[in-house]
Amino acid sequence: MADEEAVIGVDVGGTKVAAGLVNPQGEIVTDARRPMVADGDAAAGLASVTGAIDALFSANANARESIQGIGICAPGPLDPKTGLVINPPNLKCWRNFPLAAEISRRYGVPVKIDNDANAAALAEVLWGAGRGYKTVFYACIGTGIGTGIIFDGRIYHGRTGAAAEGGHVSIDYQGPVCGCGKRGCIEILAAGPAIARRARAKIAAEPSRGATVVRLAGGSVEAVSSETVGQANAAGDPLAREILLETVELLAVWLGNTVDFLEPDAMIIGGGVMAMLNPFFDQLRERAARHSVNSRCSEIPLLPAHYGADSGIAGGAALCNRT
């Protein structure tokens, strides 16, 4: 049942599209998912997106007439001002593709696009953990690390829309090379693959300590993932705890830097890795304060994100409200 003021939020990823009808309270009323054909031509990519939106309309007869707008989040680079998808590595179908204009033409409503972390940050401030805060730093920590900055209730885009690439801020300029080419980015140090890599290295060095982690990975060291480490920690495994605490320490350095640079009103952390680090939220807060010169760092709320796997749909919808 569509609310009269409802909007549609669309989350475009490298393998799937999720579209949801979102009410003015930021609640996802209903949603639809479709595979994303990301390595075909531009039309095939577009058809994946309209397929998900059409599926949503099919299941919600009133929605097509009543929706106020469509907001789409996708991996960057893209240009939120012009609505152009520029050249995302995992959306090869689109190169300087006018996604917003194409979708707007098709459905006759205003369409906004933005990158996924920016959009999710806005959803948190409008409807989630960030309500009431003006300047917010948001991070989604999963397979990668995406971040968004909200200033005065609006997404901060920077000069060309490429600001807030906080996952590629380096805290170790001589450290391991990240997929982006830089060294020691927080993403290469502390996202999911880094946790798995560190676990495998520790197990190789001290096999006797790795028994629980390896068992949870089905007996194979190669199969150890960040999820395995999270599960092992939940089961009380000391090695898993050690790895997660090291991850907390790295994230704390990064958040301390963020406070020293930005001193936001609140920091919100979401994503799959953060969910697994939930037991360590107090340590993260305390350690971040140790890694900041700001004497009032510990007063800055460090909050778990409200939205989980649906942050992309909520983010897309948030773009319709304000950008």
Next chain:
Amino acid sequence: MADEEAVIGVDVGGTKVAAGLVNPQGEIVTDARRPMVADGDAAAGLASVTGAIDALFSANANARESIQGIGICAPGPLDPKTGLVINPPNLKCWRNFPLAAEISRRYGVPVKIDNDANAAALAEVLWGAGRGYKTVFYACIGTGIGTGIIFDGRIYHGRTGAAAEGGHVSIDYQGPVCGCGKRGCIEILAAGPAIARRARAKIAAEPSRGATVVRLAGGSVEAVSSETVGQANAAGDPLAREILLETVELLAVWLGNTVDFLEPDAMIIGGGVMAMLNPFFDQLRERAARHSVNSRCSEIPLLPAHYGADSGIAGGAALCNRT
């Protein structure tokens, strides 16, 4: 000769106070300097400031009647909203001292205070290298590294006025311990004392390469300073060049991070160390782009600051115009 619209900018440091009459074009018409009594009581500190201002008035008879306001920059922490100097390590005379209110009461004009790098950043945007840019990152690289962020033409203060401590952003979380207690801050890696320290270490390891630097330091390795290194480079010394290029590389990592996080419209660099790095500005620009994921990083203007040693006076004056 005082301009009718002139303001006074005051630069309060740990050892001296400089006050200047500044016209609406940001030109310092005349100035006066006095020693700062920073380790006495609050009244002695205040008398140092009023001494400099009074000296300025003595030399410019019209100024006292015509000035529109007084802006004061000082080392932080201080609160620009309330005009309170909180507890700067090198201004022990003042602890939660209402500097703005005291000066305003004495001279009967509005008084603003802010930290020195924030104020200098604003002066650059109003009158200097940053004219025409909305979002600007400013850094003053000297004995320490102070930074300021201008958003939309105004100083960005953050939650409590403690934002933009870019000198204490770490790019080497396992690196040397900074005076602030953190490890691997750009200040401990690349400010003047780091250049001198690195020079002395290289000379100790390879005395044959250090001849020119040591000679310029009067024959003593212990007397080698960042200035000596700058002079040796100007004289064509390869060791000095090597040290300055290492410094450029560290600053490039830091500026690359800054672009990835903030993507400003322009970056402005001033201070004594930067003056000595002037021959390497092109390398700094090129290396910063290598250390950024932003494909258009090299388009962001990286500019030498307009103001030099007088940036504090100009900064103070800028506070009267807008904050």
